[in-house]
Amino acid sequence: MEVKEGLEGIIACKTAISRVEVEDGKAILEYRGYNIHDLAKHSTYEETAYLLLFGDLPSRRELKTFEEELKDLRELPAQIIGLLTHLPPFTHPMVVLRTAISYLGSMDREKHFIDYDHAIQKAKSLIAKIPTIIAYYHRIRTGQNLVHPNPELNHAENFLYMLKGEVPDRIESRALDVDLILHADHELNASTFTARVAASTLADIYACVVAATGALMGPLHGGAAQKVIEMLREIAVPWRAEEYVLRKLERKERIMGFGHRVYKNVLDPRVVELRNLAKKLAKIKGSKWFDIAEEVAKAVYKHKGLLPNVDFYSACVYASLGIPDDLYIPIFAMGRIAGWTAHIIEQYMNNRLIRPRALYVGERNRRYVPLKERP
Ligand code: ACO
Numbered sequence: 001m002e003v004k005e006g007l008e009g010i011i012a013c014k015t016a017i018s019r020v021e022v023e024d025g026k027a028i029l030e031y032r033g034y035n036i037h038d039l040a041k042h043s044t045y046e047e048t049a050y051l052l053l054f055g056d057l058p059s060r061r062e063l064k065t066f067e068e069e070l071k072d073l074r075e076l077p078a079q080i081i082g083l084l085t086h087l088p089p090f091t092h093p094m095v096v097l098r099t100a101i102s103y104l105g106s107m108d109r110e111k112h113f114i115d116y117d118h119a120i121q122k123a124k125s126l127i128a129k130i131p132t133i134i135a136y137y138h139r140i141r142t143g144q145n146l147v148h149p150n151p152e153l154n155h156a157e158n159f160l161y162m163l164k165g166e167v168p169d170r171i172e173s174r175a176l177d178v179d180l181i182l183h184a185d186h187e188l189n190a191s192t193f194t195a196r197v198a199a200s201t202l203a204d205i206y207a208c209v210v211a212a213t214g215a216l217m218g219p220l221h222g223g224a225a226q227k228v229i230e231m232l233r234e235i236a237v238p239w240r241a242e243e244y245v246l247r248k249l250e251r252k253e254r255i256m257g258f259g260h261r262v263y264k265n266v267l268d269p270r271v272v273e274l275r276n277l278a279k280k281l282a283k284i285k286g287s288k289w290f291d292i293a294e295e296v297a298k299a300v301y302k303h304k305g306l307l308p309n310v311d312f313y314s315a316c317v318y319a320s321l322g323i324p325d326d327l328y329i330p331i332f333a334m335g336r337i338a339g340w341t342a343h344i345i346e347q348y349m350n351n352r353l354i355r356p357r358a359l360y361v362g363e364r365n366r367r368y369v370p371l372k373e374r375p
Contacts, residue, residue, distance in 0.1 A: 001359045008261065012354070013196065017052060017342050018185045020262055027266040031185055032056070040273045045155045045180040046070060049127055049338035052185055053120060053345070066124075067154070073128035074149035074158070076100075077107060081136060081146070089141040093134060094329045098213040100133045101126065105206025112204050114348050122205045123341030130337050131155065134330045135162035156180060159334070160321070171284060172321055175277055176331075179317055182270045182310065183332055185339025187262075191216040195340045199347035200354040208344045213333055219256065222336075225328040227256035228315035232292050241295035242302075249303055257312030258300050270310045278316035287320040 004010050019030040029036040032051050039048055050058045050066050058066060083103050087096055104126075105111050110118060132149060139146050139162075147162045156177035160168040168176075186192070195212035199205075216222040235244045248255050260268060282290035293316050300306050311332075318328050 001357070003359050006261070007356075012188060012193065013347075014350075015187065015343070015346060016055070017339065017346060018187045020187045022263075022266055025266065027263055027269050029186070029269045036182065036269050037273065039181050040178050043181055045177050045184070045335070045338075048181045048184050052338045052342040053123060069124055070128040070155065071149070071151045073125045074132050076129060076132050076136065077104075079107060080104065080133070084133070084137045084140050087137070091141075092217075093137055093326055094213065094217045094333070096137045097130065097133055097330050097333060098210050098217075100137075101130075101206055101213065102210050104129065105204060105210075108206070111206055114202060114204065116345065116349065119205055119341075119345045119348060123337075123345065126205070126209060126341060127337050130330075130334050131159040132162060134327060134334065135159060138163055138324065138327065139165075163323070163327075171281070175281055175317055175321060178273065178277055179314055179331070180335035182273055183314070183335030185336070185342065186270075186310075190218075190221045191336065192340055192343050195344050196347045197354045199344040200351055202348070202351065205341065205344055209337065209340055212336075212340045216333055216336065217329055222311070222329045222332040224256045224309070224311040225315045225318070225332060226325055228293075228312055229289070229319055229325050229328065231256055232289050232296070232315065232319070235292050235296065237288075238291045238295040241292060242299040245296060245299035245303060255296070255300050255304075255306070257308055257315065258304075258306040260307075260309045263307065263309070265307075267307050268309055271308050271313060274310065274313035274317060275308075278313040278320065281317060281320035285320045287316070289316045289319045 017032065019028065019033070021028050031039060031048065032055055034043075034051065034057070039051075043051075046067050047058060047063055050063060080100055080103055083100060084096065087099065108122070111122075113119075136146055144165070147165050149158055150161055150167075153161055153167065154173070154177070157168055157173040160173060160176060188196075191212040194215040195208045198208040198211040203211075219227050231244075235241050245255060278290050278293070281287065290313075293312065297308050297312070300308075314332075315328060318331065323331065
């Protein structure tokens with residue numbers, strides 16, 4: 001038996017949701033066959049979520065219906081608001097999110113119905129409610145009144161409105177919209193694989209999403225975005241970046257927001273889009289984080305040959321939007337929920353239990369010594 005540590009290079013399933021490939025030295029990312037650059041330029045998060053869930057771009061009428069359905073599903077049941085009120089205010093919002101999703105599952109009497117129609121309905125509900133959970137918890141923990149969902153606003157606008165209490169300008173809401181599109185799916189990343197493993201046992205969709213949120217939170221995956229802004233705050237000025245990077249590398253520590261299992265020597269196409277977005281926002285908002293980030297990226301490439309990943313510039317985008325540091329991972333989840341649920345449904349529809357093997361390397365054939373004979 002050959003062991004591939006970290007399952008590197010292993011093809012674990014077939015998918016028709018997103019394609020990550022390197023062609024002629026250039027990385028390609030497509031959702032359902034549509035290039036991520038086209039989606040970032042022309043699409044909206046709602047349209048991208050529809051595409052991921054249903055496989056094709058919607059007609060104008062289908063999109064309108066989908067947007068209306070999401071708007072109708074945004075509000076949270078009173079019990080969930082009660083839960084958010086009772087959780088300690090120092091609880092990390094990602095822990096809040098997974099607890100609230102689990103609670104939503106406990107309230108759904110049909111949670112075990114995993115046929116296509118029920119699963120799609122539950123996916124829509126989760127896509128609609130996750131922004132409300134994040135925004136409401138933030139308002140509650142900071143002692144502010146809840147700002148209820150506004151059906152006049154789209155998904156990204158409404159989230160910023162519920163979070164901050166004012167309708168965002170077009171540049172801010174479009175920046176978040178594009179960020180959510182770019183985070184919506186990425187083949188078999190750790191959290192999506194986790195979701196698919198849970199789905200392969202025919203666990204309910206809430207259980208699968210809770211499992212995915214747990215995996216996303218780790219600093220080697222989505223948790224890196226929060227670590228990136230913490231690093232930029234520590235560096236504080238661009239001219240300290242190289243010295244910081246060298247010190248980290250000397251200590252054999254990882255620099256968050258760099259390196260990727262799939263994009264080893266090619267730039268992640270999402271990074272191109274997010275870098276442009278971060279640069280534009282920094283200029284408009286007068287934010288210093290992009291300039292520091294650029295110096296960090298130069299130094300990491302010079303001294304370690306590593307390229308930035310999706311978490312690196314998204315941290316600069318969120319910082320320019322004035323989003324609190326610990327909401328970066330929940331916002332990643334807010335985008336990725338479309339991909340998670342699409343993958344869960346794909347797994348349900350063509351399921352075989354995911355159960356790999358391990359190469360046993362422990363001791364063998366040991367003689368059991370009864371407790372009374374042991375020292
Ligand atoms: N900083 C410093 N060194 C790094 C980094 C990094 N960010 N990433 C990889 N390396 C080094 C390793 O130390 C190792 O070096 P060595 O050969 O000299 O020992 C080499 O690169 C290979 O590293 P692996 O851990 O084997 O690469 P792997 O493909 O398993 O890891 C991962 C990918 C986990 C993303 C890694 O690059 C990392 O830890 N990055 C920092 C965390 C991060 O940004 N995560 C977000 C990833 S994107 C996402 O999930 C949304």
